[in-house]
Amino acid sequence: MRAIVTLPVAAFFMLSPAGAQTIYPLDRADILAAARFDFKVEFPGLQKPEATPVTINGEPYAKVLGRAAQFVEREDGKDQSALILRDVVLKPGTYKVQAGAASVTWNVYSTGPRKAKNVILFIGDGLSPAHRIGARLLSKGIAEGKSLGKLAIDDMPHMALVATAGSDSIITDSANSASAYATGHKSAVNAMGVYADRTANPFDDPKVETIGELVKRHNMALGIVTNTESQDATPAAMATHTRRRSTYDQIVEQYFDVKPDVLMGGGLANFLPGKADGSKRKDETDYLAKFKDAGYRYVSTATELSAAGADAATGKLLGLFALGNMDGVLDRKFLKGGTVKKFPDQPDLTDQVKTSLNLLSKNPNGFFLMVESGLIDKYALDFDRAVYDTIMLDNAVRQTKEWAKARGDDTLILVVSDHNHPNSLIGTINDDMKTTPNVPMRERVGTYEKAGFPNYPAPDAEGYPNRVDVSRRIAIFSAAAPDYYETFRPKLDNPNLPAVEGKEKGTxxxxxxxxxxxxxxxxxxxxxxxxxxxxxxGEDVILTAIGPGSERVHGSMDNTEVFRVMVEALGLGNSE
Ligand SMILES: [Zn+2]
Structure with missing residues (x-):
């Protein structure tokens, strides 16, 4: 049996002996004209520079790219050679790159003239349809099967399903998914702003330019706003380059080089010098001091943030509101769990967005802003908290739509998840269904007509019911889990911690x-x-859009196309 399976597989690989020869950017890359990228050819073994001619559209590559690449004879001290040429820029067209038996084709595209003054990308990290419907039920209510209102994230004229796979796997993480949005190139799990090459160094991989760098190069303003650590994958992918998303110290350094006009979130620990209380830096560089010296106003509480928003003189703004992740809205507003007692004056995402819009809109050239409701992903198996943070995302989007409307609709607004979570809304958990005290909780899971409708109190002005421990609550379950205790109840003290380290390390x-x-x-x-x-x-995620350029959002799209929608709206590859 085994031989029968093995033979065709072996035969398949025999057909392409030079398969280990890799060319970056990868085959079928769509590249924005005038966006910078690094060109790399990895040879499978030791090579002499002339041994394998590398051509582009039949001509020597150096002629097409304008200069010769660096030839690395022994990469990483191994018997493997490579060619690398950094910061290449190409005119629109089709480019066939040939290196020995390997070849790739790139499509370099231009954009038409600019359509939008500003682009705002909202990312609900790990936002699944179940979170979305949960947010709709709790914040809008439902009667006779019809929702009593629309979420702002749903109430958009354009919608698409976005495929999220990465270059190495059908399942993406937040690094390569955000990188696809920020660069238009596919990448691998844990990588952002780079193609993941074979060398060990996480900072030498072939880079692709991020939208953050692009807009700064065009003298526009850049805002990066999250409620996770500000150096976490989604925000960091907007402006930085690393093969390893965990290289937080270096991400902070790269932020400092790019100088976003607004940078906000948690993650203070990697801005503090190593010896300082709460620091996680491995060196003694004080990035708070460096940002301040570079002209940033620094705020660490909601009160300071609101003062900065009202202050017309504020230029660049750095806001760090917690050592690690900030707390979600259910803890901040109602339960006081998580780290709320330690950091009692954290802003809401809507406060962060309000100040960002105030500051960024002062740039006459327009701006790009990414706003992440990032804890939705981290509240895996804590659906109450994840749904509340989805409502918070919705509030931030509604406020931004109103802001854009008042300006005469010069802003493209996109709302998207970066990847799905395998959650499903399957009914309600109904404590009243059986009155016998010893009936197992699972017998109180109402499905089909027994689910009925949940009985949360009417939401407050911000769309939040003031309690989640009602007697008939929505039942969302995940299709993927470690061993855990299912309680069928909200976690009222602290966010759910379903599994803890076992006896064996790493389990x-x-x-x-x-x-x-x-x-x-x-x-x-x-x-x-x-x-x-x-x-x-690995399911597709929902993208909704409004504003100039949003008509490009429809049908089935790849996550790399989200970048193209944004740069077309901003005319960043305008050849006219
Ligand atoms: Zn994510």
Missing amino acids: YVANEQYKDVPGAMLRFGNLPAMMNASVHS
Whole structure:
């Protein structure tokens, strides 16, 4: 049996002996004319510079690219040679690159004239349709099957389904997915702003220009706003380059080089010198001091942020509101769990956006702003918190749509998730369904007509019901999980921690903390023991859009095309 399976596979690889020869950018790359990228050819073994001619459209590559590449005879000290040429720019057209038996084709495109003064990209990190419908039910209400209102993220004229796979896997993480939006190029898990090459150094990989760098080069303003650590993958991908998203110290350094006009979120720990309290930096550089010396106003609380927003003189702004991630809205406004007691004056995402719009719109050349509601992803298996942060995203989008409308609609607004989570809304959990105290909680899961409608209190002015522990609450379950105790109840003290480290290093077991919650059941997970939470899933995500250039959003799209929509709106590759 085994031989039968093996033979055709071997035969397939025999057909392309030079398969280890890789050319970056990869085949079928769509490249914005005038955007910079690094060109690299990795040879499978030791080479002499002349041994393998590298041509573009049949001509020597150096003639087409304008200069010769650096030839690395022994890359990483191994018997492998490479050619690398940094900061290449090409005119629109089709380019066939040939290196020995390997070839790739690039499509270099121009954009028409500029359509939008500003572009704002909202990312709900890990936002799944279940979160979206949950937010709609809780913040709008429903009667006789019809929603009593529309979410701002739904109420957009243009919508598309976006495919999210990366260059190395059908499942993406937040680094390569955000990188696809920010550069228009595919990348690999953990990588952003680069193609993931074979060398060990996480900073020498072939780079592709980010939208953050592009807009700065065009003298526009750049804003990066999140409620996760500001150096986490999604925000960092807007402006930085690394093969490893965990290289936080260097991401902060790269932020400093790019100088976003507004940079906000958590993650103070990597801005503080190593010896300072709470610091996670491995060196003694004080990035707070460096940003301040470079003319940034620094704010660390909601109160300071609001003062900065009202101050007409404020130029560049750095806001860091927690050492690590900020807290979600359910903890901040209602439950006071997480790190709220330690950082009691954190702004809401809507406050962050309000100040950002104030400051960025002062640039006469327009701006690009990315806003992430980033904890939706981190609240895997904590659906109440994730749904509340989806409502917060919706509030930020509504406020921004109103802001854009008042300006005469000169701004393209996009709302998208970066990847899905395998969540499904399957009904309600109905404490009233059975009155016998010993009935297992799972018998109270209402499906089909037994689900009925949830009974959350009417939402407050911001769209939040003031409690989640109602007797008939929405039931969202994940299709991927470690072993964990399912309690069928909201976690009212702190965010859910479904699994904790097991006896064997690098493995996780169900968190016994939830074992004695009445009705809790041990669920045997379907993920490897190395996973401590739910995981990303490979379904398409929803993109909605409004404003000039949004008509490009429709049907089925690849995540790299989101970049193209944005740069076309801004005319960043305008050849006219
Ligand atoms: Zn993500």
